[in-house]
Amino acid sequence: MPTINQLIRSPRSKQIKRNKVPALENCPQKRGVCTRVYTTTPKKPNSALRKVARVKL
Structure with a gap:
């Protein structure tokens, strides 16, 4: 405490x-282009195959 x-x-x-x-x-809302659609696994305590889309705006 100062x-x-x-x-x-x-x-401060x-x-x-x-x-x-x-x-x-x-x-x-903005138009974009999907550069890559893939699945990835989440970080440590969770587990699933999350669907991810890489979008170029």
Whole structure:
């Protein structure tokens, strides 16, 4: 826990909100092209064959 003087000298930095999908910025529907359709297995505690499509926007 910083002291008041420490906070005055260097205030807390704001959290930067980064977009996970910048290609879909303000466009909920956008046309794309499927580059690859395949199945993959999920990480450790889960198990299944998940259908995945690689899309070029």
